[in-house]
Amino acid sequence: MSRPKILVTFGTRPEAIKMFPVVDALRATDQFDTRVAVTAQHRELLDQVLQLAGILPDVDLDLMQQGQSLDELSARIVTRFGEALDREKPERVLVHGDTLTTMMVTLACYFRRIPVGHVEAGLRSGDIYSPWPEEVNRRVTGVIADLHFAPTQIAADALTAETVDPANIFITGNTVIDALLATRRRIAADPSMAPAIAELQQRFAGKQIIAVTAHRRENFGDGMRNIATALSALAARDDVAIIYPVHPNPNVGGVMRAMLGDYHNIALIEPLDYPNFVAMMEASRLILTDSGGVQEEAPSLGKPVLVMRDTTERPEGISAGTARLVATDPERIVGEASKLLDDHVAYDAMSKAHNPYGDGQAAHRIVAAIAQRHGVGLEPARLTA
Numbered sequence: 001m002s003r004p005k006i007l008v009t010f011g012t013r014p015e016a017i018k019m020f021p022v023v024d025a026l027r028a029t030d031q032f033d034t035r036v037a038v039t040a041q042h043r044e045l046l047d048q049v050l051q052l053a054g055i056l057p058d059v060d061l062d063l064m065q066q067g068q069s070l071d072e073l074s075a076r077i078v079t080r081f082g083e084a085l086d087r088e089k090p091e092r093v094l095v096h097g098d099t100l101t102t103m104m105v106t107l108a109c110y111f112r113r114i115p116v117g118h119v120e121a122g123l124r125s126g127d128i129y130s131p132w133p134e135e136v137n138r139r140v141t142g143v144i145a146d147l148h149f150a151p152t153q154i155a156a157d158a159l160t161a162e163t164v165d166p167a168n169i170f171i172t173g174n175t176v177i178d179a180l181l182a183t184r185r186r187i188a189a190d191p192s193m194a195p196a197i198a199e200l201q202q203r204f205a206g207k208q209i210i211a212v213t214a215h216r217r218e219n220f221g222d223g224m225r226n227i228a229t230a231l232s233a234l235a236a237r238d239d240v241a242i243i244y245p246v247h248p249n250p251n252v253g254g255v256m257r258a259m260l261g262d263y264h265n266i267a268l269i270e271p272l273d274y275p276n277f278v279a280m281m282e283a284s285r286l287i288l289t290d291s292g293g294v295q296e297e298a299p300s301l302g303k304p305v306l307v308m309r310d311t312t313e314r315p316e317g318i319s320a321g322t323a324r325l326v327a328t329d330p331e332r333i334v335g336e337a338s339k340l341l342d343d344h345v346a347y348d349a350m351s352k353a354h355n356p357y358g359d360g361q362a363a364h365r366i367v368a369a370i371a372q373r374h375g376v377g378l379e380p381a382r383l384t385a
């Protein structure tokens with residue numbers, strides 16, 4: 001029997017981090033002709049992950065252009081990916097999450113009646129303008145996909161509420177935990193993979209490290225200034241050091257460098273490759289972020305997360321007690337962070353709370369569901385890491 005051709009597709013760094021475990025798990029079975037197509041909606045940050053994961057894309061559309069509008073990018077993706085589909089003729093396409101790549105690739109598949117599996121399906125904020133345009137990207141994808149890999153029960157419930165057939169929904173955990181645990185194992189075996197963090201740990205020896213990321217569009221302007229105000233107040237403490245890989249978007253770096261550039265205990269650094277980022281999270285006492293992926297990763301490492309957003313489509317961490325929404329109010333950020341730095345009981349309660357995002361086996365569950373749908377028998381032994 002010929003092996004079904006599966007085309008795994010993504011375009012940005014977070015998608016690549018969350019999809020490389022799926023590519024690995026598909027290839028490990030040897031039962032599929034697994035191909036990878038990247039739109040390269042982002043370029044450099046994506047390439048770092050491809051290199052780490054040892055993935056050489058079979059199709060690289062190299063679509064990123066400076067100052068690309070949503071219209072132009074959408075049109076380029078659907079047209080160019082459509083051409084790639086006509087050449088590749090896969091039996092199935094896998095997409096991830098909520099980017100323009102996710103939605104436009106799904107549309108190109110729909111126009112050709114090629115079935116789509118959606119990884120990280122069912123995340124919803126309930127507001128089509130927050131996050132924008134991600135909420136609609138993922139909803140449209142959910143209408144078309146015939147396999148929905150929901151990371152949690154809450155995500156699965158959101159899909160059934162939208163009348164998705166429960167037979168097509170699989171609760172798998174989030175593949176980001178697979179990526180995180182695999183990368184942590186590699187760093188443990190070879191610490192030279194994360195040199196940037198080893199240096200900073202030496203420089204900040206004896207201090208409690210706060211790791212920070214902030215890049216969401218909703219926080220540009222006042223939000224970023226408020227975050228910088230909060231960080232400067234926290235840096236007034238002598239027992240604290242802050243490591244902050246600054247996102248390349250100019251709306252972020254300008255404010256942060258102007259307001260935080262002169263503190264001896266704040267390291268404003270370039271974006272980190274994934275191993276260094278994982279090592280930074282491990283080295284930190286707590287994490288302040290507006291990122292989606294980091295909210296999911298931190299609980300697996302036992303690190304409390306303060307989420308600098310008004311809303312989140314990842315409510316599981318809040319309910320489980322591993323994350324707390326603090327928006328961008330400086331008083332609230334400083335108050336909650338100080339409590340965690342000073343009060344061990346409060347810290348332990350958050351740090352030891354249950355991680356709701358998965359056990360590192362999501363990719364295998366996804367592959368098992370695909371195998372079942374395509375009538376491919378998998379030996380159980382092949383489903384373990």
Ligand SMILES: CC(=O)N[C@@H]1[C@@H](OP(=O)(O)OP(=O)(O)OC[C@H]2O[C@@H](n3ccc(=O)[nH]c3=O)[C@H](O)[C@@H]2O)O[C@H](CO)[C@@H](O)[C@@H]1O
Pocket residue numbers: 012013014015017096097098099131134176213215245270271272273274275277278290291292293294297
């Ligand atoms: C609405 C929303 O939430 N949408 C999400 C958002 O993604 P996000 O907020 O999770 O994005 P980031 O925070 O940039 O990335 C996170 C990953 O990158 C690693 N990382 C981070 C900084 C660094 O210096 N080095 C790294 O290695 C980090 O560990 C983590 O795994 O946009 C994506 C489309 O772009 C969406 O698909 C995704 O749903």
